[in-house]
Amino acid sequence: MTSATADAPKPSLLELLWREAPASPRRGPRKGLTVDAVVDAAIAIADAEGLEAVTMRRIAQSLGVAPMTLYTYVPGKAELIVLMLDALYAAMPRTETTGRLWRERLAAVARDNYAMYRAHPWAAAASQTRPPLGPGQCAKYEHELRSLDDTGLSDVERDDALAYLLAFVRTAAADAARAEAERETTAMSDREWWESNGPLLAKVFDAERYPTAARVGQAAGEAHGAAFEPRHAFDFGLERTLDGLAALIER
Amino acid sequence: MTSATADAPKPSLLELLWREAPASPRRGPRKGLTVDAVVDAAIAIADAEGLEAVTMRRIAQSLGVAPMTLYTYVPGKAELIVLMLDALYAAMPRTETTGRLWRERLAAVARDNYAMYRAHPWAAAASQTRPPLGPGQCAKYEHELRSLDDTGLSDVERDDALAYLLAFVRTAAADAARAEAERETTAMSDREWWESNGPLLAKVFDAERYPTAARVGQAAGEAHGAAFEPRHAFDFGLERTLDGLAALIER
């Protein structure tokens, strides 16, 4: 070991989320960037080219610095993605619904979240059930919990109900993003797929063995004009989810 | 170009799923493996060490062949994962529930799926809303659709309802797997986390600004003894999901 380096106390993820820099002695060259600059650059890339395009090299390039420079601002890529998500949560619009019925309020929460995920498709895949307690997440949680005021639910039930609703929206958005990405990358249209795979499927799929699957599958495909219609899945699921919560709230 | 190579017609994913090899002229050395052997080896690794441990090298090693050999049996890694999923669907147990009420039948479908995902945690993360029409998926779809017989739903509604239920189960299982993996990899227990992050959070989290979040968050944390209890989330969500479908079925 060269010398007893003071072993930099490297900031925790929580400190980073709240931008609580440990007030470093500010020695050495001035920082050319900020955490927000790195996070914003990463979000811009993810929005434009998807999460898989977000590499440390790519971010550094878009900021005009060397890749390793980023590690001065962020401990690693995993933490960066958490920061990106919290920034989204902080910035997303929150529909004001005071005075409306609980069902309308919850529907607005769901639609706000869905819109946010659709605007940033990478976020649906990256987000988790229990995100770290960053400022964006806290503000979001507070706002969304208020939509369950005067429902008669206990505090624990409110948390359960909100988590349930948000998990549905996240999944619906992730599925929508995946379907869209697939449609873009796959050169094949639904019609072309059937022309190329239909004959084989007809030979191999035993309609006598799977009568229900054959009938329902065809009906669903024709009804939506595609194998999977994300918007319909969201609309259908949202009504079911609100009905399910209604059974708890209006019991 | 050396010679007009016959341009091997390389099998489509659908042919592979149904094991419909195009009956090649069988020249050259005999194949030492089968598609199933590759798929089974990959599943074994995924079960034991997680999806990120499933690399072409690792599979090849466990089969005693060179990595590139696998490409004789499988076009690429993406296709292999689809094959792994369909194998799971084909092999999973399906509870027999003829004669029971629709709600019990659907609950059994949900629990079968949840058990399958918990036994193979990687599958929840890998599976998609609209999987390719492999034999496993077809058998699964047929069985699960039957649980919606005599509900009075239209064919399209049956497909919607099933997809809605399955999406819930998949998400719940994926969240459970993620929580479990996090608990294993993170050296820190919940208590340790609070001891190390509590002071900062107390300083930075404005309980006057987020009163509901503070109250509900604490209540939920105490009720479950942890930040997130996957089993409770599944039980709660399943009841809500069935209630939501009941509103459609028993209207």
Added chain:
DNA sequence: GACGTACTTAGTACAATATACAACGTACGG
């Protein structure tokens, strides 16, 4: 004012990934 030291930046390096390419050997059809 000058200097040492803490701190930012950058260059290089490494291990791991999927998979393209081409050489090698095998065994069947003629």
Added chain:
DNA sequence: CCGTACGTTGTATATTGTACTAAGTACGTC
């Protein structure tokens, strides 16, 4: 019996996150 189609494998490439090491910068202290 031999040519050729095909299974197998070694090598190679592009890309990834990030550890390590040097180099340069500017503030706190004398």
